[in-house]
Amino acid sequence: MPTKLSVNLNAIAMLRNRRDLPWPSVTGIGRIALAAGAHGLTVHPRPDQRHTRYSDLPAIRALIDDEFPQAEFNIEGYPTEEFLDLVEKNQPEQVTLVPDDPSQATSDHGWNFEEAGEFLEPVVRRLKKGGFRVSLFSDPDPQAVPAAKKVGADRIELYTGPYGGFHSNPEKAASELERLGKTADAAMAIGLEVNAGHDLVVDNLPPLVKRIPALAEVSIGHGLTADALEYGMAGTVRRFLKACGW
Ligand SMILES: CC(=O)[C@@H](O)[C@H](O)COP(=O)(O)O
Ligand SMILES: NCC(=O)COP(=O)(O)O
Numbered sequence: 001m002p003t004k005l006s007v008n009l010n011a012i013a014m015l016r017n018r019r020d021l022p023w024p025s026v027t028g029i030g031r032i033a034l035a036a037g038a039h040g041l042t043v044h045p046r047p048d049q050r051h052t053r054y055s056d057l058p059a060i061r062a063l064i065d066d067e068f069p070q071a072e073f074n075i076e077g078y079p080t081e082e083f084l085d086l087v088e089k090n091q092p093e094q095v096t097l098v099p100d101d102p103s104q105a106t107s108d109h110g111w112n113f114e115e116a117g118e119f120l121e122p123v124v125r126r127l128k129k130g131g132f133r134v135s136l137f138s139d140p141d142p143q144a145v146p147a148a149k150k151v152g153a154d155r156i157e158l159y160t161g162p163y164g165g166f167h168s169n170p171e172k173a174a175s176e177l178e179r180l181g182k183t184a185d186a187a188m189a190i191g192l193e194v195n196a197g198h199d200l201v202v203d204n205l206p207p208l209v210k211r212i213p214a215l216a217e218v219s220i221g222h223g224l225t226a227d228a229l230e231y232g233m234a235g236t237v238r239r240f241l242k243a244c245g246w
Helices: 010-016 026-035 054-067 080-088 111-129 142-150 159-164 170-189 205-211 222-244
Strands: 005-008 040-043 074-078 094-097 133-138 155-159 193-195 217-220
Touching: 005 074, 005 094, 005 133, 005 222, 010 026, 010 040, 026 054, 026 170, 040 133, 040 217, 054 074, 054 080, 074 159, 074 170, 074 217, 080 094, 080 111, 111 133, 111 142, 133 142, 142 170, 155 170, 159 170, 170 193, 170 205
Parallel strands: 005 040, 005 217, 040 074, 074 094, 094 133, 133 155, 155 193, 193 217
Antiparallel strands: none
């Protein structure tokens, strides 16, 4: 089966949050993404709610339940008590735990499983008891994978930021791709499923899914939203010109 696509709505929410107006609508864009065939929706609510707001989550849950029951809801974030409560209230199919600090602009590294193992183990147990699939954001490091398995996760999500960042350096991108591939091989060999995300775009996806054919899911926000603007801009300008009377 090809890799599933979960559309991350954080960039849409951040754009909406520039004004006290309801557009672009996070659920409206989520509906368009699911109607176009996306397999799920991802949000990464942070404590300052500068992207997805906590109040967006029930509406996304209802959108999936009412209109796209085959789709999955993936909530990402650092597992504070507030975050775990949010997860339990909104019942996603998947929770992705990310070691990000509230001051970070975006996620930029995976868990250090040796250091965080004791902290993560009861969190993963609680989430799994609640019926949620648990994925752990992971750097591409094949040696680290057994520790991820030990804390009880179902999946790891490979952090693809450096791979995406080497878009103009094919040699470095190829070596980073191999590190991602070796980490995925190591994870799958011990029964972990593998997701991937961060700075993925139309150009860097084909080599990634070729190197990791069993990649379960990619979650994509920034690059996908940029493409939606670029490819949707011409038609939108024409609608506005028409509204001006042209
Ligand atoms: C875990 C991960 O890589 C994404 O959730 C990323 O943090 C996207 O979130 P932002 O678009 O809010 O940076
Ligand atoms: N988990 C990664 C994600 O959801 C999206 O990251 P990005 O495409 O916005 O970099």
